Amino acid sequence: MPGYKSSAEGAGWPQDVGIIALEVYFPAQYVDQAQLEVFDGVSQGKYTVGLGQSKMGFCSDREDINSLCLTVLARLMERTGVGYENIGRLEVGTETIIDKSKSVKTALMQLFEESGNTDVEGVDTTNACYGGTAALINAVNWIESSSWDGRYAVVVAGDIAVYAKGPARPTGGAGAIAMLLGPHAPLVLERGLRGSHMCHVYDFYKPDLSSEYPTVDGKLSIQCYLSALDSCYHTFRRKADAAKEATSPPMSLDQLDAVIFHSPFCRLVQKSLARLAFSDFLATPQDQVSAKYPGLEAFREKRLEETYFDRDVEKAFLGHSESAFQAKTRPSLLLAGQVGNMYTPSVYAGLASLIASHTAESLAGKRIALFSYGSGSAATMLSFRVSRESQGPDSALARLVDSLADLPARLNARTVVQPQEFAQIMQLREDTHHKAPYTPVGSVDVLFPGTWYLSHIDDMHRRSYTRRPYTTPTTPTPSASTTVKDAPSPLPADRLSQQV
């Protein structure tokens, strides 16, 4: 094509690409897991200790996947002050499918209408709880590629996790996250250190398209999760060791300041951290075992692939890793324990929880590893390096930490619902989620101010949404201190000619 040149030709990758802002949405209603134990007639502690869950968020018929994602995206944009015209990519990760063809992303384009910006790449991406991670990786790749036009990318992940009556129901949850991505980020995705594990299994899946409920092989799902964790950690470690300087120690839990896991239920996360400790143990040179792992030498003959349900190994390494769990992982379980499994947002709600439990100063310079798992299965371990610039009101890290400081207050502002009423609302969802025409009957007043909700489904299945106004501040709303007034496009000067 004589006469044409690409102005982007030869440009390199921008610096410090990663998460600039992170917004979390969870339902304003929850059921208490201890009360649910009584209501379900199960032994005390089955949900609260056995699963490690204390409360479970849920949605009435007023919320669907589109409304959850509208809410979290609108909040992200308001809190950061970024204009919709400055978004060049938006991708949604979800497994809450209400349309087999039309993406949630297109429903979110309603929020862009006033800006006139329609040149926004990305659609929806799906594999169980993994969609948010696929979207995050895609967004970072976009920013590093010649496709990047200097604007921000946004990743939204949302799900409504509901189970049929029975033992799996207390492992539900609901929520959404939105992440603003760009260069010069406070949470930088580390380059070249990613380990993925993808394979064909039927552990948890949703083949009954007319139902909101999954088909689950519970024991197989845990085995697949742990097996994928082993494989991802192996690859992650191998890539880290290949890239490290010769005098640096090999990758192990000691090199990670925080470790976050997808959380189907909190107890599995603690077992997963123990699993990584066991993996480190097996990788330790024989002459160092006694010094590093006193009393555990007997487990040297065990093999990863034979110990998914080995209670001796589990117990030994749960004990060995207890302090590591408290320091590196437990802070990430706030939302997981208080809201439940959000599916795709789960691991990013873990990231938000971790940040909310720290100051900018205590996070600065740290390395955070993250394990994302989606049944079926797709899994990745990746890591973030936290910016060292934590000081001052203009620090991107301080802004990120400030924006999540209200998480505990927002959790406490929720309304508790009795198990009997919760069961009725679940039944209502089951009876009506596929109906058209349909007008939801759930309370609007119970929703947090600023929440988008489903107002009507017409006879052609077309869904209409309305937003609850911010006029009744019964719960914390974006304050001046968490709203960034000045958030220009991250566009570098030499790319200005490409901007839309």
Place this chain on the structure above:
Amino acid sequence: MPGYKSSAEGAGWPQDVGIIALEVYFPAQYVDQAQLEVFDGVSQGKYTVGLGQSKMGFCSDREDINSLCLTVLARLMERTGVGYENIGRLEVGTETIIDKSKSVKTALMQLFEESGNTDVEGVDTTNACYGGTAALINAVNWIESSSWDGRYAVVVAGDIAVYAKGPARPTGGAGAIAMLLGPHAPLVLERGLRGSHMCHVYDFYKPDLSSEYPTVDGKLSIQCYLSALDSCYHTFRRKADAAKEATSPPMSLDQLDAVIFHSPFCRLVQKSLARLAFSDFLATPQDQVSAKYPGLEAFREKRLEETYFDRDVEKAFLGHSESAFQAKTRPSLLLAGQVGNMYTPSVYAGLASLIASHTAESLAGKRIALFSYGSGSAATMLSFRVSRESQGPDSALARLVDSLADLPARLNARTVVQPQEFAQIMQLREDTHHKAPYTPVGSVDVLFPGTWYLSHIDDMHRRSYTRRPYTTPTTPTPSASTTVKDAPSPLPADRLSQQV
């Protein structure tokens, strides 16, 4: 993270990233559209002239989205000789959802098992017919990003397009494509010239999850398609003009050697090319109109957004662009006319058709524009530059062209099915597509050799697949001349340490 460095830091984008190989799969059975007109009791020419369709491929209950994608991926790997261990990314675009959670990508991981390669990024991406394009863009971004580990990316797109009895049924089709992507490609995605248009509309969607059939607002869908085309072309032209050298002419159809469109039906594609001509006409400086568009001056007062169904404009510009259509677009409609709408693979089947109608020499150096549309809606116009190196058996372009030379022979090797039997098979799909347990009853012998098919669905909805062997070569099979024996990883030497 003291002690760790990223070995990829500072690396640039590899050269000439794009499509290295392209494989197409379509069903071995078809119904004749002229016979269908008689069977349906509609006027002669309604389907064959009004829609521009001559034959329609379809699947019995023996094929589903997983089997289509297994078949096309297996063929791509066999024809190119690339080993599964050399694939670092695989993403599937589809709107044929048989599971709301488990991705088609994970089913394809069955083919990777023997290689032991599970570190393969990417899952499924969905928005109507657009998923293949989203996957293509994601794959190219991956290769240009720090995530790239030197291995190939593969994009698979597949769908089974079926409609309820009635006027939309003849616009069905089925098929799958697989693309091997990497640097030094014969079809290079042009950098920085992409125009997208995303918005919230209910034109064609699939809200009835228990049905294979879409909900369609036919007239709105055509308006949305044309409106998205206008918007994408506007953005594409603007970016091209901003990047061009000062002395070069502005972007217009004259600067494009071929223009390929997503094809819901062939007649719409011809109207779309006319639409681009109308758009060029409106953008032409007033003093050049009479010379360039003699006799069309009266249309200067028309506006794009008021002419979606303006028959005068349509007729005038269909006439004006007739020779451009014959030269730049018609060759891309072979598969669209002979198989029907494949949904996500459609526009890439158009690319395959274009290539199959040319020699390497006649393609070398050409620029190909492509318009991808998915209802809901998501649309992109992008362009490829064809390599200038067309000579010799080692030319990647010659290999690509050779590999598609058998398309006409493969189309002719199909079996025609009478409309009555076709209707029965459609009814069988409708009655059984959601059943579990279920054993398909459709003929296996009618499938092309090498086709994967559904052998059983068990009571847990788990699907099993079998492959028809290559032992009965009644149809063309990969020959020595189209199988590339030597296809190493595209890994550059300086990244060898990163390879898995």
